[in-house]
Amino acid sequence: MKNSEIYRRTLKFSVMRLVRTVLCLVLLAALPLVAFVATGMAGLDEMAQLAATGVAFIIALIVFYVVAHYGGYLLTAGQVAMITEGVATGQLPEDTYEAGKRAVKSRFATASVYYGLWSITKAITNEISAGMNAIARGIDGDNQNGAASVIAGIISAVVSVVLEYLNYCSLGWVFLHGEQSAFKSTCDGAVVYFQNWKTLMKNSAKVIAITVVSLALIGGAFFGVAYLVLGSIEPLTAVLSQIDATATLEDGSAVPAGTSLIVLCAVIALVLWSGIHGAFVKPYILVSVMRRYIEAGRADTPQVDVYEKLSGMSKGFKKALDRAGEEAPSAA
Incomplete structure (x- = not known):
């Protein structure tokens, strides 16, 4: 199967994950507002209104975490399962969405196993990046703007x-x-990934280039729209102008006018870009990366020395290795 076909047939997972997140965000904003208005109409005092609003916000936050965060991860797992099957076998079931959900249920006896695995792989990448930054700090000392720190920061971002x-x-x-x-x-x-890093790094330029282009086009479009819309709201711009007028830079000079509006629009654009990029661009990149990964893994079995190196680099990997010796709570 071509990468484009695998991407197209597994895209429903991304759409469902994005819809779920948007609906949960609406709920997160609407539920506290409804509670505040309802308690006000009921004639309760201000303290009671605030208490009810706070309780509603906590409830909405829990629902958001469970439905969007938890459910979103399981949708991601289903998508990865189908991308893997498409790449490894060259074919996909007729209904990839239902097949993906079945794959997740059959592979993980409990969702906690999946979360444990996901947290371990995240820990590995975080620990490696932190290690690179620690090396740079050791070279530059207290000078955080030193050449080593700057280079390490760039390399860490790429990595x-x-x-x-x-x-x-x-x-x-x-x-x-x-x-x-x-x-x-x-x-x-994880061993296969690091063992074949040279092969997989050939995709790095493509991955980074697509990410940068996505940020420039999608993020830039969101920034432009946000700037035009928010810049036309006079009460908001007045408040932001007051913030600019009272703020100062580290050297004591005044903050340029319009800085707060630019920062606000940039934050909004980054949040929106992150959602769209994660839903529609990342899966496309993943199909290509997964193909190289599986081909490399089939051609080269995991080596013992790489296990030892990763155990020394990451506590998360060592923890998973220890758990691997136990009876894993999964349904093969």
Whole structure:
């Protein structure tokens, strides 16, 4: 199967994840507002209104976490399962959405296992990036603007973009090897990723280029719209102008006019870009990365010395390796 076909046939997971997140955000904003208005109409005092609004916000936050965050991760797992199957076998079931959900249910006896695996792979990438920054600080000392820190920051950013797909590839390896425990497959998957880093790094330029173009086009469009819309709201611009007038830079000079509006629009644009990029652009990149990953993994078995190196680099990996020796709570 071509990458474009796998991407197209697994896109429903992204759409459902995005719809779920948007609906939960609406609920997160609407429920406290409804509680505030309802208690006001009921004639309760201000303290009671605030208390009811706070309780409603907490409830909405819990619902958001469970439905959007928890449910979104499981949709991601289903999408990864189908992308892995499409790449590994060259074919996909007729209804990929239902097949993906079945794959997640059959592979993980409990959702907590999936969360444990996901947190472990995230920990590995975070620990490697933190290690690079620590090396730079050791070279530059207290000078955070030193050359080593700047270079390490750039390298760390690039590595973070590339290593982000380690999480998905390791999860794909879990689905690909249903005959063994999920924790053992996670360790094997991470080893395969790092063992073949030269091959996978060939995709890094493509990954970074697509990410930058996505940020420039999608993020830039959101920034432009936000700037035009928010800039036309006089009460808002008046408040932001007062913030600019009272704020100062580190050297004591005044903040340029319009800075707060630009920052606000940039934050909004980044949040919106992150959602759209994660839903529609990342899966396209993942199909390409997953294909190289599986091809490399099939051509080269995991090596013991890489296990040892990763155990020394990451506590999360060592923890997963220890769990792999136990009876993993998964349904093969």
